[in-house]
Amino acid sequence: MRKKKHNEKYIAEAEKRITAILNDREEFDDWTQFCFSMQDAVRAAATVWGHSTDVDIDKLNAFIQEMTLKEIQNVSQFDITFKRKEN
Secondary structure: OOOOOOOHHHHHHHHHHHHHHHOOOOOOOHHHHHHOOHHHHHHHHHHHHOOOOHHHHHHHHHHHHHHHHHHHHHHOOOOOOOOOOOO
């Protein structure tokens, strides 16, 4: 079985996204916090699959994309209006 060769730029961007989520570096949209914890899900997936090789990073990035797509589809079924909280 041949190993899949990954584009270096893709791997770098995916690894950056994964690290930002795992280290809680970014604040995600309100709907992500309302519907699921992206950070908890990505941490669980990273624990199961790892995130040190190009293949691991590719799998984890695909997981993030798929989970986000499914949640967008779920949220779009509701009539919800979001607004930023006033401090």
